[in-house]
Amino acid sequence: IPDRCIRIAIENIFDFKPEKLKDIRFLKYPARYGSTIDEIKKICEATDPDIAGICLDTGHANYQGLDIANAVKEFNSLLYATHINDNDGSGDQHLSPLRGSIDWKSVIDSFKSIQYDGLLSLEVPGEIHPSITVRDNRLKSLLITMENLLR
Numbered sequence: 001i002p003d004r005c006i007r008i009a010i011e012n013i014f015d016f017k018p019e020k021l022k023d024i025r026f027l028k029y030p031a032r033y034g035s036t037i038d039e040i041k042k043i044c045e046a047t048d049p050d051i052a053g054i055c056l057d058t059g060h061a062n063y064q065g066l067d068i069a070n071a072v073k074e075f076n077s078l079l080y081a082t083h084i085n086d087n088d089g090s091g092d093q094h095l096s097p098l099r100g101s102i103d104w105k106s107v108i109d110s111f112k113s114i115q116y117d118g119l120l121s122l123e124v125p126g127e128i129h130p131s132i133t134v135r136d137n138r139l140k141s142l143l144i145t146m147e148n149l150l151r
Helices: 037-046 058-064 068-078 104-113 132-149
Strands: 008-011 052-057 079-084
Touching (some): 058 068, 068 079
Parallel strands (some): 052 079
16 A cells, blocks of 8 residues: 555465375465466556565476566566575475576576566575574575675
């Protein structure tokens, strides 16, 4: 709502294909609409683009088989937020960037080409109850990875 400075970011999903369901333990929202570039753009454009935008989840996009670099360019000014994570295309694995099959150079180049200045929110879970040293090392590693990608 403009006078309240509230914006809604709608996250892209992946299509729940029967051959992919065998590895999914629980489907909270077994929906399909919003898994393609055109569908998610239509959702935002049907509302108010000043209020509704897109949260691009790179892992969902890769699992769906989308060209992520192209999606960034297509979403352009509708891109409000990101969930940055990787996978090998076989599931929504939430791996750290460079640990899966996403072409990060082309994705980052696309963010730069649209002059995206929003957050690149890492959506990579950690281990359960790791020591402070393990958490520290993981954060340092993620920071180095992201710094190298953004050069």
